[in-house]
Amino acid sequence: MSALSTSHLVLIPSYNPGAKVFETVRAARAQWAPVWVVVDGSTDGTTQTLLAMAVEDPALRVLVLAENSGKGAAVLHGLDEAARLGFSHVLCMDSDGQHPADLIPAFMAASQQAPGAMVLGVPVFDASAPALRVKGRKISNWWANLETLWSGIGDSLYGFRVYPVEPLRAVMRGQRWMRRFDFDPEAVVRLCWRGVRPLNLAAPVKYLSPAEGGVSHFNYWRDNRLLTWMHIRLMLGFVLRLPQLLFRKLTGTTP
Numbered sequence: 373m374s375a376l377s378t379s380h381l382v383l384i385p386s387y388n389p390g391a392k393v394f395e396t397v398r399a400a401r402a403q404w405a406p407v408w409v410v411v412d413g414s415t416d417g418t419t420q421t422l423l424a425m426a427v428e429d430p431a432l433r434v435l436v437l438a439e440n441s442g443k444g445a446a447v448l449h450g451l452d453e454a455a456r457l458g459f460s461h462v463l464c465m466d467s468d469g470q471h472p473a474d475l476i477p478a479f480m481a482a483s484q485q486a487p488g489a490m491v492l493g494v495p496v497f498d499a500s501a502p503a504l505r506v507k508g509r510k511i512s513n514w515w516a517n518l519e520t521l522w523s524g525i526g527d528s529l530y531g532f533r534v535y536p537v538e539p540l541r542a543v544m545r546g547q548r549w550m551r552r553f554d555f556d557p558e559a560v561v562r563l564c565w566r567g568v569r570p571l572n573l574a575a576p577v578k579y580l581s582p583a584e585g586g587v588s589h590f591n592y593w594r595d596n597r598l599l600t601w602m603h604i605r606l607m608l609g610f611v612l613r614l615p616q617l618l619f620r621k622l623t624g625t626t627p
């Protein structure tokens with residue numbers, strides 16, 4: 373197990389994930405210290421067990437939000453606390469067992485070698501991936517690449533990523549969006565605009581069936597509506613930044 377890092381931590385936003393979260397947290401702790409979980413107003417009884425796990429394990433911290441406020445809001449809560457304690461980077465991963473905890477050291481190492489960059493997971497799907505989600509992702513990726521004039525975003529949606537704390541806080545503080553499922557894609561696009569370079573690393577993603585303990589709170593209509601509005605917002609931002617993005621592209625100073 374790795375020594376306690378003072379610069380990089382693992383941040384796991386968690387909303388009603390069921391028992392998979394315990395496995396996820398143990399798997400993350402086996403690879404990294406410290407690991408923080410932000411419980412986002414869960415009502416599935418996981419909070420007490422997570423708090424009890426943290427009592428036993430000094431490298432595990434559990435922050436509890438009383439009300440559900442959305443994935444992005446939960447991440448921001450963790451980011452503010454991370455910044456307060458002097459951490460420079462966080463690796464975000466989902467609480468529901470879909471993300472590969474065994475790749476945490478490789479992602480952290482990539483970030484430590486390029487601290488100005490963000491390290492993005494690029495999903496490697498297996499047969500369990502629902503076709504609708506894979507297709508939706510292609511559309512979202514196409515928009516994100518247009519909005520950044522193809523600055524190298526490998527995937528716009530995958531939540532397994534290392535972010536530099538300060539640029540991400542600055543991006544989120546400036547606006548009230550990015551608090552729910554619009555967090556992951558808007559974060560990469562806006563960070564790219566700020567000159568944070570994407571580094572892409574392949575990472576398998578699992579879609580667990582309900583029988584395997586899989587839980588998703590993605591609501592096809594509600595969240596696709598949210599993502600559509602997000603891309604409209606980002607397209608407006610893109611038009612405003614087009615001269616700057618073109619200049620970067622033409623002079624080869626693309627981040």
Ligand SMILES: Nc1nc2c(ncn2[C@@H]2O[C@H](COP(=O)(O)OP(=O)(O)O)[C@@H](O)[C@H]2O)c(=O)[nH]1
Pocket residue numbers: 384385386387388389412440441442443444446465466467468470531587588589590
């Ligand atoms: N859906 C949802 N997820 C949240 C929320 N707050 C934190 N999360 C976490 O965000 C991650 C992604 O959510 P999930 O429902 O698995 O989305 P999916 O993997 O895209 O189907 C999980 O770790 C959740 O526990 C929230 O309010 N809604």
Ligand SMILES: [Mg+2]
Pocket residue numbers: 466468470587588
């Ligand atoms: Mg999930």
